[in-house]
Amino acid sequence: MNLLAVLREAARSLNANKMRTFLTMLGMVIGVAAVVLMLAVGTGAQNQVNRAVSSMGSNLLVILSGSTSAGTLRFGSGNAPTLTTGDAEAIASLPNVQAVAPTFPGGAQVAYGINNWGTQVLGVTPEYTSVRDWPVESGDAISETDIRSSTRVALLGATVVEKLFDTEDPVGKTIRIRGQPFQVLGVLRKKGQSLDGRDQDDSILVPITTAQNKLFGNRFPGTVRFVFVQAVSQEATAAAENDITLLLRQRHRIQPDAEDDFTVRNLTQVAEAASATARILSLMLGAIGSISLVVGGIGIMNIMLVSVTERTREIGIRMAIGARQRDVLMQFLLEALMICIVGGVIGIAFGVAGALAIGNAMKIEVAFSAWVMLVAFAVSAATGIFFGFWPARRAAGLRPVEALRHE
Amino acid sequence: MSGRFIEVEDLGKQYEAAAPGTPPALQSVSLAIEAGEFVAVMGPSGSGKSTFMNLVGLLDTPTGGTYRLNGQNVAGLTTDELAHVRNRVFGFVFQGFNLLKRITASENVALPMVYAGTPGAERRRRAGDLLAKVGLAPYADAMPNRLSGGQQQRVAIARSLANHPQLILADEPTGNLDTQTSAEIMALFTTLNRETGVTILLVTHEHDIAQYANRLIRFKDGLVVHDGAVVHEGAA
Ligand SMILES: Nc1ncnc2c1ncn2[C@@H]1O[C@H](COP(=O)(O)OP(=O)(O)O)[C@@H](O)[C@H]1O
Numbered sequence: 041m042n043l044l045a046v047l048r049e050a051a052r053s054l055n056a057n058k059m060r061t062f063l064t065m066l067g068m069v070i071g072v073a074a075v076v077l078m079l080a081v082g083t084g085a086q087n088q089v090n091r092a093v094s095s096m097g098s099n100l101l102v103i104l105s106g107s108t109s110a111g112t113l114r115f116g117s118g119n120a121p122t123l124t125t126g127d128a129e130a131i132a133s134l135p136n137v138q139a140v141a142p143t144f145p146g147g148a149q150v151a152y153g154i155n156n157w158g159t160q161v162l163g164v165t166p167e168y169t170s171v172r173d174w175p176v177e178s179g180d181a182i183s184e185t186d187i188r189s190s191t192r193v194a195l196l197g198a199t200v201v202e203k204l205f206d207t208e209d210p211v212g213k214t215i216r217i218r219g220q221p222f223q224v225l226g227v228l229r230k231k232g233q234s235l236d237g238r239d240q241d242d243s244i245l246v247p248i249t250t251a252q253n254k255l256f257g258n259r260f261p262g263t264v265r266f267v268f269v270q271a272v273s274q275e276a277t278a279a280a281e282n283d284i285t286l287l288l289r290q291r292h293r294i295q296p297d298a299e300d301d302f303t304v305r306n307l308t309q310v311a312e313a314a315s316a317t318a319r320i321l322s323l324m325l326g327a328i329g330s331i332s333l334v335v336g337g338i339g340i341m342n343i344m345l346v347s348v349t350e351r352t353r354e355i356g357i358r359m360a361i362g363a364r365q366r367d368v369l370m371q372f373l374l375e376a377l378m379i380c381i382v383g384g385v386i387g388i389a390f391g392v393a394g395a396l397a398i399g400n401a402m403k404i405e406v407a408f409s410a411w412v413m414l415v416a417f418a419v420s421a422a423t424g425i426f427f428g429f430w431p432a433r434r435a436a437g438l439r440p441v442e443a444l445r446h447e
Numbered sequence: 448m449s450g451r452f453i454e455v456e457d458l459g460k461q462y463e464a465a466a467p468g469t470p471p472a473l474q475s476v477s478l479a480i481e482a483g484e485f486v487a488v489m490g491p492s493g494s495g496k497s498t499f500m501n502l503v504g505l506l507d508t509p510t511g512g513t514y515r516l517n518g519q520n521v522a523g524l525t526t527d528e529l530a531h532v533r534n535r536v537f538g539f540v541f542q543g544f545n546l547l548k549r550i551t552a553s554e555n556v557a558l559p560m561v562y563a564g565t566p567g568a569e570r571r572r573r574a575g576d577l578l579a580k581v582g583l584a585p586y587a588d589a590m591p592n593r594l595s596g597g598q599q600q601r602v603a604i605a606r607s608l609a610n611h612p613q614l615i616l617a618d619e620p621t622g623n624l625d626t627q628t629s630a631e632i633m634a635l636f637t638t639l640n641r642e643t644g645v646t647i648l649l650v651t652h653e654h655d656i657a658q659y660a661n662r663l664i665r666f667k668d669g670l671v672v673h674d675g676a677v678v679h680e681g682a683a
């Protein structure tokens with residue numbers, strides 16, 4: 041009996057036992073699909089967080105106007121900002137501080153030609169791009185001269201470029217922000233999503249003085265909404281946080297028992313917390329996937345063991361009518377292999393399709409790893425082959441009469 | 448190939464699983480069977496008939512004595528060679544039919560040819576011929592559980608004939624069948640024996656069934672207690 045004939049016999053047997061084949065394959069599919077899906081979602085989330093974290097800039101603190109004890113920052117809240125450009129300059133001279141980037145944000149409608157787009161405009165100083173690790177990709181950066189003269193110049197984020205310009209090079213063009221003409225100085229490198237899921241590229245940078253004096257009115261002269269502070273090192277962030285608090289309380293003449301009128305947030309800690317959360321999420325999803333893999337494996341095992349009696353008799357019959365031991369073993373091995381390969385491929389397909397669907401529906405990133413697929417596949421396949429093949433091995437080692445007697 | 452077709456000498460079998468102290472299932476059997484014979488084996492339940500059949504059919508190994516098949520001592524055969532003999536030289540018919548449940552009658556009949564390496568087209572052709580020979584041509588594509596007991600046994604007989612065997616071993620082939628069907632099955636064996644010269648070794652409980660054979664061997668307590676020609680009733 042040649043290999044082809046055994047292969048046919050195995051296929052015939054799988055076809056003849058559709059329910060058993062289906063259930064075994066189901067175990068395989070469930071296990072593999074769950075692992076692939078869960079890990080794709082988990083790894084995707086982790087990647088997304090990691091990218092957002094690294095897009096933040098390093099060793100960063102952010103100081104917010106007002107005592108936002110827990111809430112997120114809200115633009116245009118109407119409250120008088122408590123931070124000033126002077127505060128920022130004072131912070132810059134602290135020993136643990138490398139650089140500061142005071143920021144004055146606002147929302148604005150921008151236009152170029154017939155294109156219109158509502159976006160966020162950030163009034164910034166030249167330090168902003170280096171502190172946020174957000175370099176100008178083409179064109180020029182905002183200069184000290186621009187700050188001094190409140191010039192109407194702008195750096196565009198990638199999304200804004202996309203919305204306003206079709207194929208044209210934006211550098212040197214004049215766009216309108218809140219109806220005022222601004223010359224496009226340069227285009228910023230693509231930055232991606234922030235930790236809270238905002239599109240950071242949907243923004244425009246302008247000189248902070250221009251934002252304060254010309255764009256968003258002069259209600260609170262010299263104030264800024266927040267200040268990014270870059271500490272000299274990762275270790276220095278805590279000390280810098282302390283120094284800044286002391287300095288600002290002094291500068292704002294806050295009584296010892298009074299609350300701060302500003303909030304210092306250590307973004308390094310936020311980033312670490314976010315990374316840890318993502319890691320835990322990823323681990324949990326991985327654990328769920330692994331449990332499914334085990335459940336699928338138990339399913340495969342059960343089906344295989346339940347059919348041992350019937351299959352032992354079958355082996356007895358086959359041996360009585362002339363099958364050699366190796367014919368029987370090869371047939372059972374091939375049956376197990378075929379189930380595993382088909383089940384594994386279907387499982388991977390379902391896992392990938394499911395992860396893509398979830399990613400699409402929930403607008404989250406998913407990431408696939410060939411390694412994960414391989415391991416999930418190997419574990420399920422090993423279960424299937426072991427429990428498919430091992431009873432057959434036992435039965436084929438019996439004398440035909442013993443296998444036939446099996447009740 | 449020299450010597451007689453089947454020759455056993457002092458053949459014995461002691462089951463390992465047997466309770467301590469029990470005598471061997473087969474004590475010592477010495478006999479010979481010539482090609483073309485139609486032998487009935489009778490004896491009370493537990494007298495060792497099935498044990499003997501399984502040894503002759505190379506489904507089990509003896510614990511004593513020798514067994515020569517066409518002059519060759521089978522003790523020297525490898526498991527693959529034993530499989531080859533079961534495949535080409537023997538055909539089995541069991542009391543419980545032992546068909547594979549999930550494949551068609553015709554696929555069951557063709558199965559021994561699969562292990563003989565017969566090409567697919569030839570297998571299907573011959574399986575069809577054999578089913579026709581046992582009167583089951585219309586049931587080629589039926590699943591075994593759709594067939595009556597008698598029909599299933601006919602499929603099993605067709606299967607036993609697949610590779611032109613020299614010997615058909617049938618252990619109580621009519622044990623699960625009614626009288627009428629049993630008679631039909633026995634008639635089929637008789638025809639096969641007469642027309643193709645195939646040797647038949649058949650275990651039965653019933654006297655009527657043994658009447659179809661030419662020779663009768665009686666077992667008792669693992670020993671042969673009678674061996675002689677069948678005296679055909681009404682033919683004396
Ligand atoms: N696998 C076995 N293990 C132990 N004892 C067995 C086995 N098969 C048969 N026997 C015993 O051997 C004796 C002969 O059995 P068997 O050959 O089946 O008798 P028969 O077919 O004539 O009814 C009986 O006593 C039976 O219980």
Ligand SMILES: [Mg+2]
Pocket residue numbers: 496497498
């Ligand atoms: Mg018996």
